[in-house]
Amino acid sequence: MTAEHQRLTVNAKKPVPLEQWGPYLSERQWGTVREDYSLYGDAWNYFPHDHASCRVYKWGEDGLAGISDYFQNLCFAVALWNGKDPILKERLFGLTNSEGNHGEDVKELYYYLDNVPTHYYMQFLYKYPQQEYPYNKLLSKNRKRSKAETEYELLDTGIFNNNEYFDVYITYAKQGPQDIFIKIDVKNRYHKAAEATVLPTLWFHNRWGEGGDEKKPSITYNNKSSVIAEHERLGKYYFYFQPADSWFFTENETNKEKVMHLPNETPFVKDAFHRAIINGENVEALHKKKSGTKFAPVYKLHVPAGETKTIYCRLSKSALDTPFGHGAEDIFKTRKEEADIFYRSILKSDPQSDLFQVQRQALAGLLWSKQYYRYDVEKWLTVPDGLSPIHPNRNQGRNHLWQHVKNQDIIAMPDKWEYPWYAAWDLAFHCIPMALVDANFAKHQLLLIMREWYMKPDGQIPSYEWNFSDVNPPVHAWAVMQVYRIEKEKTGKGDIVFLKRIFQKLIINFTWWINRKDVRGNNIFEGGFLGLDNIGVFNRSHYFTPEMKLEQADCTGWMGMYALNMMDIALEIAVEDIGFEDAGTKFFEHFVLIAEALNEHTMWNTEDKFFYDILNLPGEAPMPLRIQSIVGLTSLFAVSIIERNTLDKLKDFTKRVTWFESYRKKNKRFWPNEERGDREKILLSLVPREKLTYLLEKMLNEDHFLSPGGIRALSKYHEANPYSVTLGGIDHTIQYDPGDSTSDIFGGNSNWRGPVWMPINYLIIQSIRKYGKFYGESVMVEYPTGSGKKLNLEEVADELTQRVISLFEKNEYNERRYNGDYNWFYKQKGNENLVLFYEYFHGDSGTGLGANHQTGWTALIADLINSLTHKKTAVAAPLSLFEEAEVNVERLTPNV
Structure with a gap:
C-alpha cells in the first residue's frame, strides 16, 4: 500500500472523505449567479472582473493557484506584478459571454501539473508576461471578430513570442493535515534580467459582513517572519514566511469609493495592496498596521536571465521556532516521490511515456478542480448583498423554485474558471476518472447530488446554477455502475451499501422523469434541452406554441439507458440481498416498454435508417426532424449483458423474464433481447442487430460522423446538405460547424454542432x-x-x-x-x-x-x-522504502 493509499484509507472512514485543506479556492467568483443581485439576472455585468479586486464576495472567494480549508474560512493564493500591469495578477482573467465572438473564455496560460487525492502534493504553473498584460487588446480584437472566425487568444497577441515571461511554479507539500509547505519558484524565461513582485496572500472570507453573530476573525503580527490567523471555528493557524522586503495588512472589505461612490471609513480595503504596489498609496500605513483580515509579505525579486528565485511559506497549526529548517526542501522531494509511486500503481501506461504524463495531468486537473461551493437560494433571493435592494421580481426570477437548495460542499467542478459551479451531468462523468484515484470521494459526489439539499422534493436533480430547472441527460445511474465496477476491479470487493443508498434516491429521480417528461404516457420522452446546446434547428426547451410537442429520440434513448442501469444496480444488489430482485424485474419490464416505443414509433426512419426527433403539430402528420446528429446515436448507450450465473441465482427474475418474453413473442410484440447460443449471456439493448449495423455504417463513415479525433456531434453530411424546416412562416436551418457553433440558439457559447465531445465518445466506446x-x-x-x-x-x-x-x-x-x-x-x-x-x-x-x-x-x-494499456510496461524503479507492503507514513516525513 502506497503512502497516498494509506492516507486515503484514513479519509475513507470520515463522514466526508476529504482533507481539511485542498485546492478548494475557485479561479473565478466574479460573474457567477451567486454574486448576481441584479434585477434581470445579468450576472456577468453585475459583478465584472473590474470589481473583483476591490469588491467583497458574498458566497465564496477566488485566487491564483490557491487553497482553502473545506469551509473556505481561510484562503491562500499568490498575487504577482510585473511592474507594468494596471492591476495585480490576483486571479485569472477572461471574456464574458458578450465580450467574445464565442462567449466565455479564459485568456491565460496556466497548467495543473500535479496533484494527489489528499493534496499532500500539488503543483501549478502560471505563465506571466513581463510586458504589460494585453487586457484591452484581447477585448477589442474578440469583440470585432465574427462567429465564423476563431477566437483571438493570448498567444496571438505576440506577448510570448520572445520568451519574455516568467514561469511561476506554485507547489504545495503537506507535512501533515494541518501543516502545509508552500514553494513559489519564479523562473525568468527571457534572455535579460527582469523584475517581479510576489505577494503570497492570506485572507479570511468575509462572513462577518453578512450580519448575524459571526465573529470577525483576525490575522495578527507575530514577528517579522510570521503572523497568527485566528477564527472562532477554524482555530489558530500560524503563517510563516521567509524574510521579505515588506509586509502589508488590510481588511477584506469593499472599496466603497470605487464601487459605490461612497467614502471609505479607512484606507484598509480589499484592493489596498493593489493600490500600494502599483500607485504607491498608503504603503507605510499598510506596513505599520499590525492586524487585519488580509495579509501578504512583499517580495521584490530581481531574476537574472534563465534563473529562478524561490520563496518558501508555511501554514501550520503549530508554533515553530524554525519553520524552514534544513529539511524544508526534503518535504517537497518526499511528497513528489510518493505521488510518483501512487500514479505508477494506478496507471497502466509506461511511466516513461508521453501518455503517462497525459493521464497524470488529466487527473491532476480533475483534482485541482475540487471547489468549495456555497449557495443558499432562499437567502440569495431574499437577503440583499449591501449594494442592491431586493426587487419583488426576484421572487419569480432565476432558480426561485429551488429554495430548498442549501449547498455548502466541496464539489468536483467542470472547470474552475469557465464553470466554477457544478453541473449535474458533468459531475457524473467527473466521478469516473475520479474513481481511478479516489473511489470513496467519487461515491460521495454521486450521493451528494442526490441529497435533500440538492435534489428537489419531487425528484428533479439541479442542472447547473444558471438554471437549475434545465434538464440534463440522466446519466447518474450509469456513472454509479461505472464507479462501482472500477472500485470492485481495484479492490476485489463491490460496495453494495453504496449501491443500496443511491438506488433509493435514483428511484425518486427516475419517477420524476416518468411523471414529468412522458406527457402522453407512451414511453416517448420530451426532455427539452438535455445539455445539447444547438444540436437542433431550434431550442428544444422552448416550443413555439402550446400545442407543439417534440418527441425526442435522444431523451427516449437516455431513459432506456436509465432503466437498464437501474436494472443492473438492482440485480447486482439482489445477488446479495434478494429483497431487490423485484426492483430488477420492474426496471427490466420498463426497459422493454421504452425499447418497444422507440423502435415501433415513427422515430426510426426506414429510408435514412436513423433515429430522429418527431415534431407534432396540430392537424398535421408527425414530422421527423431529419438531422443526423448524436440525437440519433444515443440509442446505442442502452445496452446490458446479464451473465448466466446471475440468472441462476435470481430465480424469480429469470422466471418473470422468461414468461414476459414468451407472452410478448406469442402476441407478436417487440422483444429487445438476444441470447447467445451457449446460453451463457443475454444481451439487452434498445437497438436490434439489424438497426445496429445501419447506425454503425453511418457512425463509422468519415464523410458523416467519424473524424480523425473521434465521433462528431453532428454528421459532416450536413456541411453540403443543411437541414431546414419552416415553422410559423420562419425558416430554421442547421448546418455542420466543425468548430464553435455559428448559431445563437442557446446563447453565445453554444457548441454542440459538429465538434468531438469526450463524454459522448466515452459512452459510444463503452x-x-x-x-x-x-x-x-x-x-x-x-x-x-x-x-x-x-x-x-x-x-x-x-x-x-x-x-x-x-x-x-x-x-x-x-x-x-x-x-x-x-x-x-x-x-x-x-x-x-x-x-x-x-x-x-x-x-x-x-x-x-x-x-x-x-x-x-x-x-x-x-x-x-x-x-x-493491457499490460504495464513500466521501467522497473529501484526498490525503495516507498514500495514496502505497508508504508509508515510518519517515517516518510522529513524532520523539519
Whole structure:
C-alpha cells in the first residue's frame, strides 16, 4: 500500500472523505449567479472582473493557484506584478459571454501539473508576461471578430513570442493535515534580467459582513517572519514566511469609493495592496498596521536571465521556532516521490511515456478542480448583498423554485474558471476518472447530488446554477455502475451499501422523469434541452406554441439507458440481498416498454435508417426532424449483458423474464433481447442487430460522423446538405460547424454542432465494446465505412479509443493535434510536456476548443488510455522504502 493509499484509507472512514485543506479556492467568483443581485439576472455585468479586486464576495472567494480549508474560512493564493500591469495578477482573467465572438473564455496560460487525492502534493504553473498584460487588446480584437472566425487568444497577441515571461511554479507539500509547505519558484524565461513582485496572500472570507453573530476573525503580527490567523471555528493557524522586503495588512472589505461612490471609513480595503504596489498609496500605513483580515509579505525579486528565485511559506497549526529548517526542501522531494509511486500503481501506461504524463495531468486537473461551493437560494433571493435592494421580481426570477437548495460542499467542478459551479451531468462523468484515484470521494459526489439539499422534493436533480430547472441527460445511474465496477476491479470487493443508498434516491429521480417528461404516457420522452446546446434547428426547451410537442429520440434513448442501469444496480444488489430482485424485474419490464416505443414509433426512419426527433403539430402528420446528429446515436448507450450465473441465482427474475418474453413473442410484440447460443449471456439493448449495423455504417463513415479525433456531434453530411424546416412562416436551418457553433440558439457559447465531445465518445466506446463482448466475431463491420476493412465491435471500440487518444499524444513532429496552430509554443524547451484538456475538439482538425481546462469530463482520457494499456510496461524503479507492503507514513516525513 502506497503512502497516498494509506492516507486515503484514513479519509475513507470520515463522514466526508476529504482533507481539511485542498485546492478548494475557485479561479473565478466574479460573474457567477451567486454574486448576481441584479434585477434581470445579468450576472456577468453585475459583478465584472473590474470589481473583483476591490469588491467583497458574498458566497465564496477566488485566487491564483490557491487553497482553502473545506469551509473556505481561510484562503491562500499568490498575487504577482510585473511592474507594468494596471492591476495585480490576483486571479485569472477572461471574456464574458458578450465580450467574445464565442462567449466565455479564459485568456491565460496556466497548467495543473500535479496533484494527489489528499493534496499532500500539488503543483501549478502560471505563465506571466513581463510586458504589460494585453487586457484591452484581447477585448477589442474578440469583440470585432465574427462567429465564423476563431477566437483571438493570448498567444496571438505576440506577448510570448520572445520568451519574455516568467514561469511561476506554485507547489504545495503537506507535512501533515494541518501543516502545509508552500514553494513559489519564479523562473525568468527571457534572455535579460527582469523584475517581479510576489505577494503570497492570506485572507479570511468575509462572513462577518453578512450580519448575524459571526465573529470577525483576525490575522495578527507575530514577528517579522510570521503572523497568527485566528477564527472562532477554524482555530489558530500560524503563517510563516521567509524574510521579505515588506509586509502589508488590510481588511477584506469593499472599496466603497470605487464601487459605490461612497467614502471609505479607512484606507484598509480589499484592493489596498493593489493600490500600494502599483500607485504607491498608503504603503507605510499598510506596513505599520499590525492586524487585519488580509495579509501578504512583499517580495521584490530581481531574476537574472534563465534563473529562478524561490520563496518558501508555511501554514501550520503549530508554533515553530524554525519553520524552514534544513529539511524544508526534503518535504517537497518526499511528497513528489510518493505521488510518483501512487500514479505508477494506478496507471497502466509506461511511466516513461508521453501518455503517462497525459493521464497524470488529466487527473491532476480533475483534482485541482475540487471547489468549495456555497449557495443558499432562499437567502440569495431574499437577503440583499449591501449594494442592491431586493426587487419583488426576484421572487419569480432565476432558480426561485429551488429554495430548498442549501449547498455548502466541496464539489468536483467542470472547470474552475469557465464553470466554477457544478453541473449535474458533468459531475457524473467527473466521478469516473475520479474513481481511478479516489473511489470513496467519487461515491460521495454521486450521493451528494442526490441529497435533500440538492435534489428537489419531487425528484428533479439541479442542472447547473444558471438554471437549475434545465434538464440534463440522466446519466447518474450509469456513472454509479461505472464507479462501482472500477472500485470492485481495484479492490476485489463491490460496495453494495453504496449501491443500496443511491438506488433509493435514483428511484425518486427516475419517477420524476416518468411523471414529468412522458406527457402522453407512451414511453416517448420530451426532455427539452438535455445539455445539447444547438444540436437542433431550434431550442428544444422552448416550443413555439402550446400545442407543439417534440418527441425526442435522444431523451427516449437516455431513459432506456436509465432503466437498464437501474436494472443492473438492482440485480447486482439482489445477488446479495434478494429483497431487490423485484426492483430488477420492474426496471427490466420498463426497459422493454421504452425499447418497444422507440423502435415501433415513427422515430426510426426506414429510408435514412436513423433515429430522429418527431415534431407534432396540430392537424398535421408527425414530422421527423431529419438531422443526423448524436440525437440519433444515443440509442446505442442502452445496452446490458446479464451473465448466466446471475440468472441462476435470481430465480424469480429469470422466471418473470422468461414468461414476459414468451407472452410478448406469442402476441407478436417487440422483444429487445438476444441470447447467445451457449446460453451463457443475454444481451439487452434498445437497438436490434439489424438497426445496429445501419447506425454503425453511418457512425463509422468519415464523410458523416467519424473524424480523425473521434465521433462528431453532428454528421459532416450536413456541411453540403443543411437541414431546414419552416415553422410559423420562419425558416430554421442547421448546418455542420466543425468548430464553435455559428448559431445563437442557446446563447453565445453554444457548441454542440459538429465538434468531438469526450463524454459522448466515452459512452459510444463503452457501449460498442459491450456489444462486442456479446457478439464476438458474429458481427463484423467495415471500419471505416467503405474501406473494405472488417473488424469486430471490440476492435472498433479500440480503434475509436485510439482516435480520441490521438488528440493528445505527440506525433512524429512532437506536436499534439489539439494544440493546432499553437504547437510552435508547445514545442519550445520547457513547454513540451504541458497538456491542456479542452471542453471539445474541432470535428475536422481536432484542435481544442471551448474551456481549455475542462478536466472534468475530458479527464476521461485517463481511463481511455488505461483501457488500451493491457499490460504495464513500466521501467522497473529501484526498490525503495516507498514500495514496502505497508508504508509508515510518519517515517516518510522529513524532520523539519
